[in-house]
Amino acid sequence: MDYRVLNKNQKDRMNAISNPDYVMEWENPEFMVYLMGELPKIRRYQKDKEAEYEISSLEKVLATYDAFLSEKSAFIEEIAKKISDIQNLKGSWYGLSLYEIETYISLHSFCLISGEGGIGKSYFIKCFEEQLEQNNIEHLCIYGKFEKNTNNTNNINVEEIIKASDEGFVFVFDAINEISEEGQNNLIDILTELKKYPRIRIIISYRTNSMDNVILKKYQEISEYEYKFPGVSFESALSEILRLSVPDVYMYEDILYSNNALLLSMLCDVLSSQKLVAKTENGIASITFILEQYIKKL
Template structure:
């Protein structure tokens, strides 16, 4: 298989502009035009059936790709960009283009970045040799100037090149944050928690469930799809059974309550709820869904009470069983919706509040480790990392040994998360500790606003209840689409749920009722 990088169109465009360029004599222009003809194509054979030659070739010969490569070769703004960084970014871009085509054709995703990096290394090596061997300083300047004028006259091309330049810059600044380095940083933060986190005494509290919404996990989507489908199926069966029994009193009941009409109307709302689309969890849609569940429960309970008085329904076990099943499904859906905090799906910004020692740090560390194992980018910052009253991102970057600014960092993390289709998570535990209690109130609005610009990043903060007013300005939660959730420790758990904690500390469950404080507050 031959992969070919054709530059005919690009070099032709540059050559055509030479006649209009006033910066050199005719002889110089003629020599440069001849030299440009030498780099019209690069061919390379590859014995690899995994790569689709058409898809890769299409990316290579796109105007935007070629202008980006030539911009790297001739523009001064790329002077600080290493060839290795350029190769890596071109490979990522090519892989994304190939996989867009593969997805449209129902093919498995292409993952062999090595073959792409090998080809781009070859191309850039050849072009760099040509540039440095064949062109003098004046000729390089002419090519750079002409290419720049072409881009300035094409706003879409300029926008693309500028964006890709920023992407490459952001990658270069964060390339030391490898997967291994992110693991090391998380491990260091967790070790610093000391006794506040003990995975061997781990207990599943109700608070863990809200992280399913925060990351819009498949569990949420599948739960609603399967249970709503089951609900609709059972409603159809119920309506069919009702149609087979004639009873004047039911006709009066139906006329008075609009029973069947209401069932059908609410059924339509449930059918139209596509649980795999994030926009369905916006407030207006969720309120509509919750109201549908509530109305169905009320109507079915009314019918259940009514049917006990009517012999045809009282003796019909199928109808009675169907009503019971319907109520079980709806109550399960309604309860799940209540625990879900659905607003987090479209606004993944969460503040965990709670008393000191209630287990907030343990919860964040536990979720951080779990999500990291699942392939999410995870950063866990502790209150003790904030030792001055400087801007918070600066202090976070000191911990990360990162040299860029907040937009560079967030843009790169957002891009990585987008490529893996897994949200990145930034945790900040114990905002009230360290210097945080003195500076967060001045920075929090701007801090949240910066994170919100990047849709693939979720933010989780924790803070003691009695410090909420010290950290967050008045009315902060009314206008910033940030969810506050109170972590209540073990207060809602049964003895069975508490068993991992009790077993680890050798606590006899029989004396638990006399240890109310200890079992509500893990660090008591």
């Protein structure tokens, strides 16, 4: 299938079920920036003035980086030399480490995203796909939740993706735990082929404790970096709760600290109901109660 047609089909289906009534920020918003292909900035300190020329030279090299087109090994070598030049002048310089650069370049090649269910991985992937579209980056984003009962990997045209990758391509598959084990194994073969092309970036997500360990290990072995997705921030979740003018917010502390986007949205839905004013403290603060009330509202 044409990857553009497949991508539009997946995007439309995701848009149809994504209508968040509550806006919460990610616990680590910078991850989106790095996943889009950026590198960390140099941390500037006033005491670094004596190495200003060398630091500026390092910044110029960093500005040349392209997550698709840069020759990674040569780029890392050049960065290593620039950092060494700075440390020769200031042995205690901590403005940027080579390890940071290598880490994010690995992330740009093949990133595996893991996290518990309901924490917001799929919605994050949706937001990421929107960023790719806004930046006119060729991509294919598939959601495992829509592929449970289909032979999903047959729709992926590997040759077509390779041909479309001259200026860069991002292949995304969300929630691989949702597809069959046969599909998971077939996808590994596809990813192994795509990985041969440095201008194709790969992002895969899965729910923790939901896959066969042998299959999961294969994904971890071929990926370059695994990111533990932390969910939404406590501060933004608290802000949404306070917006509802809810008394005794402390009662929901455990849920607020869970970083679980799905559970927090359910909590907001339940607390917005005027029928729950008389409920007991222990009842309304329990996860079981929240799930029961949420289901009743559907």
